[in-house]
Amino acid sequence: MCSSIVAPFSNVGVVSSEVICCESIQYDLIFSGSSSNGLLSPFESSLGTEQNSEVGSAITQSTEVGRWSGQTNFGGSYPSHTATFILPYRINDGAGVTINATVELRLGSESNTGSTALPQTFLPGEEGVLELDIDVSEGTLLAEESIVVVFSVQELLLPTGQNPSIKFLWGTTEHRGSISIDTPLFEIDVDEPIIEGRSAHIPVKFNSGYGAQLIAESNFEFYANGNLIEQSPVSTQGNLLTWTWATDISIEDGKYPFSIKINFQNGTTVNAEIEYDIEFGESEGNSYFYPLTEPIRTGGTDLDVNIEVDLSTDIEKTITLQLQENVAFWIRWGLDNMGNPSLNSTSWLRNLDPANSDYYQNRVIDNAEVSSFETQIRQTELNNFLSQGLGIDSRRLLGLERADFDYVGVEVLLNGDDTVSNTPVTLTFKTRQTNTGGQEHLMLDNFIKPYFDESDRIWSSINYNFVLKTDAINSVFVMDFTDIEVTQTRLIFTQKITATTTFTQSDSPLLWVQQGGTPIESPLAIFLICSGIVIAGLIISLFISREKNKIILISEIIIFNAVGFLIYFLSLEFIIVLISAVSSSGLWILTAMISGTKESGVYSGTRTDSLNSDYPSFDCPNCSTAISITSNERPLRITCSGCDKVLKIVD
Numbered sequence: 001m002c003s004s005i006v007a008p009f010s011n012v013g014v015v016s017s018e019v020i021c022c023e024s025i026q027y028d029l030i031f032s033g034s035s036s037n038g039l040l041s042p043f044e045s046s047l048g049t050e051q052n053s054e055v056g057s058a059i060t061q062s063t064e065v066g067r068w069s070g071q072t073n074f075g076g077s078y079p080s081h082t083a084t085f086i087l088p089y090r091i092n093d094g095a096g097v098t099i100n101a102t103v104e105l106r107l108g109s110e111s112n113t114g115s116t117a118l119p120q121t122f123l124p125g126e127e128g129v130l131e132l133d134i135d136v137s138e139g140t141l142l143a144e145e146s147i148v149v150v151f152s153v154q155e156l157l158l159p160t161g162q163n164p165s166i167k168f169l170w171g172t173t174e175h176r177g178s179i180s181i182d183t184p185l186f187e188i189d190v191d192e193p194i195i196e197g198r199s200a201h202i203p204v205k206f207n208s209g210y211g212a213q214l215i216a217e218s219n220f221e222f223y224a225n226g227n228l229i230e231q232s233p234v235s236t237q238g239n240l241l242t243w244t245w246a247t248d249i250s251i252e253d254g255k256y257p258f259s260i261k262i263n264f265q266n267g268t269t270v271n272a273e274i275e276y277d278i279e280f281g282e283s284e285g286n287s288y289f290y291p292l293t294e295p296i297r298t299g300g301t302d303l304d305v306n307i308e309v310d311l312s313t314d315i316e317k318t319i320t321l322q323l324q325e326n327v328a329f330w331i332r333w334g335l336d337n338m339g340n341p342s343l344n345s346t347s348w349l350r351n352l353d354p355a356n357s358d359y360y361q362n363r364v365i366d367n368a369e370v371s372s373f374e375t376q377i378r379q380t381e382l383n384n385f386l387s388q389g390l391g392i393d394s395r396r397l398l399g400l401e402r403a404d405f406d407y408v409g410v411e412v413l414l415n416g417d418d419t420v421s422n423t424p425v426t427l428t429f430k431t432r433q434t435n436t437g438g439q440e441h442l443m444l445d446n447f448i449k450p451y452f453d454e455s456d457r458i459w460s461s462i463n464y465n466f467v468l469k470t471d472a473i474n475s476v477f478v479m480d481f482t483d484i485e486v487t488q489t490r491l492i493f494t495q496k497i498t499a500t501t502t503f504t505q506s507d508s509p510l511l512w513v514q515q516g517g518t519p520i521e522s523p524l525a526i527f528l529i530c531s532g533i534v535i536a537g538l539i540i541s542l543f544i545s546r547e548k549n550k551i552i553l554i555s556e557i558i559i560f561n562a563v564g565f566l567i568y569f570l571s572l573e574f575i576i577v578l579i580s581a582v583s584s585s586g587l588w589i590l591t592a593m594i595s596g597t598k599e600s601g602v603y604s605g606t607r608t609d610s611l612n613s614d615y616p617s618f619d620c621p622n623c624s625t626a627i628s629i630t631s632n633e634r635p636l637r638i639t640c641s642g643c644d645k646v647l648k649i650v651d
Helices: 002-006 212-216 326-333 369-391 392-400 521-542 550-571 576-596
Strands: 018-021 026-031 038-041 051-055 063-070 076-078 083-092 096-107 110-115 121-124 129-138 138-141 147-157 165-170 180-184 187-189 194-195 197-210 219-224 234-235 241-247 255-263 268-277 300-309 315-323 406-411 423-432 440-445 459-471 476-482 485-491 494-503 510-515 617-619 626-628 636-639 646-648
Touching: 026 147, 026 255, 026 268, 063 165, 063 626, 076 180, 083 096, 083 110, 083 147, 083 646, 096 129, 096 180, 110 241, 121 129, 121 147, 129 180, 129 485, 138 406, 147 180, 187 255, 197 212, 197 219, 219 485, 234 326, 268 392, 315 326, 315 392, 326 423, 369 392, 369 406, 440 494, 476 494, 485 521, 485 550, 521 550, 521 576, 550 576
Parallel strands: 038 063, 300 459
Antiparallel strands: 018 187, 026 038, 026 180, 051 165, 063 147, 076 138, 083 129, 083 165, 083 180, 096 110, 096 121, 096 147, 110 129, 187 197, 194 197, 197 241, 219 255, 234 241, 255 268, 300 315, 315 423, 406 423, 440 510, 459 494, 476 510, 485 494, 617 626, 636 646
16 A cells, blocks of 8 residues: 555656547537527437427428537548438328428538439328438538538428428437538547556547537447456546556556447447557556546436435434445545645635545545544535535525534445445435424425536436425425425324435426424324214214114225225325314214114015014914014905914904
8 A cells, every 4th residue: 555655656658648539420410499590419418399390381482491500619621421411390281292402511611512302302101201411522620610501491392281281390309300420529539558556547538629528428438458347437627537457467568459439429439449568567556546636526427315304393304415426436536635735726625624644645535534524514514515516505405504403414425445436425414403393394496506518517317215204293294396206194103205206407396395383283193083083973873873774884984984094194184184084973973863773573475574664563363473464455364474374454
């Protein structure tokens, strides 16, 4: 360890960097924006909002349908090639149209044109894609020059119908309008490897007009001696990536190939390679490159946020942030470089007090550094850390200003890896407010701070999970929520709210909750009050119906108890649960009062008790069998079922 600190970069050959790619590459410029002021971009992230230009009448002279422009801010010469214009369309009230159209492609001061086949081209079907080829002559595009695409229609014949038209579409993944060209877009600049023991760090710089956005929206594969480096690169200076080839003792000194594959569009891939003579050192080396300058945290990283809230008369909140990739590496490097005077004057890390000098820049995250960092964040730097360091609005994340909490705690977890690497880092914030009964609480607002340039973007999306639990004598209700899935439940000893969503800077998720002000709205109180009403109604109804038919009553008891429990479980307001309990009990009592009497006895013939329970009866004088008089007819003859004697009723 000491040798790596004293001479971290041994056996370094200092040579100028070498450009290995690319004079010109074929790629797509994607259409977005309106038809009169459209934009061109090489990135799929420009897709999102569907745009269109509709033509609803026949055209017999040149009419401009759409215009898109943009700058790559990267110049150079380009070869002769064929550019392909693609634009989806949809035909209304028809199965096809006849069209003559042209596309003008302006590369700086040079203009090239492509047209549909003469004399006319038929576009079939209700939907399809118009594709035109443009022959482009070789030339030079300066960095400050624009690229302009103009689509015009010279002739359009619509089908007969009530309201025929053709609508040209672009701006979404489903309707992706674009033009493929072969021009300079970026170059790859590779420095000679930095040798650290048995590790070779290979810096690769991407020069383009898009800066960090090219890196953020591309996928990379890096190969050393034909082997894919699985480990993510270290990102510095916005457009510099450094891969580490950590070898074992069996790899000897010699010339080795290095290659990189870049996928920056769907199906657009660029390959480049170079060879270097490598002389390894004796030490093991470091599996991650340790930069001397502050690494970047921008580029777009997903952030997992989990929030757990325990609500009683106080409210305690635990907020967990799972930092990954560039952000994880930045915070690990920052823990080992707190207060580094060589940092840029705008760096937030420079304002921190370093830990003991024994631990400073030793490439290991020591407990003393973690403890010092946690203390400074907790005491004075919480807002600055979240705002300047992580690009997060602290009030919207925490729910209140730092000074409004009775307690704030901070914990940094390195997840078993104390090296400077991009192993995820877990940040936990714990807050407490006291005497919060009856108050409203903000649980979610979009806490991503606005960024003014794509290269400044830290977070691509937030995966948000929220769980709130109360005790038995406190209640909570969802007041307002937007763009978030919320579930609320209640049991005897707790009430629970869960919510999940995924959002970006452009979204507006929102979640407010209202804490109950009185114990009568608590899960336990509601259960006891409503259970008491239900039990009383049950006892009264069963008492009234003790000599009556209970089939309907029992059915009602089962159904309304199930409905009442569901209303209680879904955390509906107390008044609704109370009305449900009172209504159910009242209905049971009413049903018990109007139910018929019980069945009794068996009568002559095949009649049942239910049919004869209201008729007068007498005992047979011969055998004493009970006989019912089932008719008002007189005289009436009745056969005794006991002795078969025929009896005559005269009055």
